[in-house]
Amino acid sequence: MASCTRNTLIAVDHHTTIHEVGEGGVQAVCSCGWRGPVFGADKTAGTMDPLQRAADAGDLHEWEMSLR
C-alpha cells in the first residue's frame, strides 16, 4: 500500500493483478473483487500466452469500469 504506480488516467479504484490458479491457470483479479476468466488451465488457448490473455482481460475490465 506504500506506493501507487498504476495508470493515473484511471481514476476509479480498479487495479487488476494476475494470480495463478489451479494447475497452470492464470486469472486477473481486480481490487473491486472482480475476477476474470481462467486461462491456461486447459490447452485450448491456442498460440496466445495465457498470461497475456489474463492481462488483457484485466485491462478490459479496468477500461470498461473507467467508462462508467
Ligand SMILES: [Zn+2]
Ligand atoms: Zn474492478
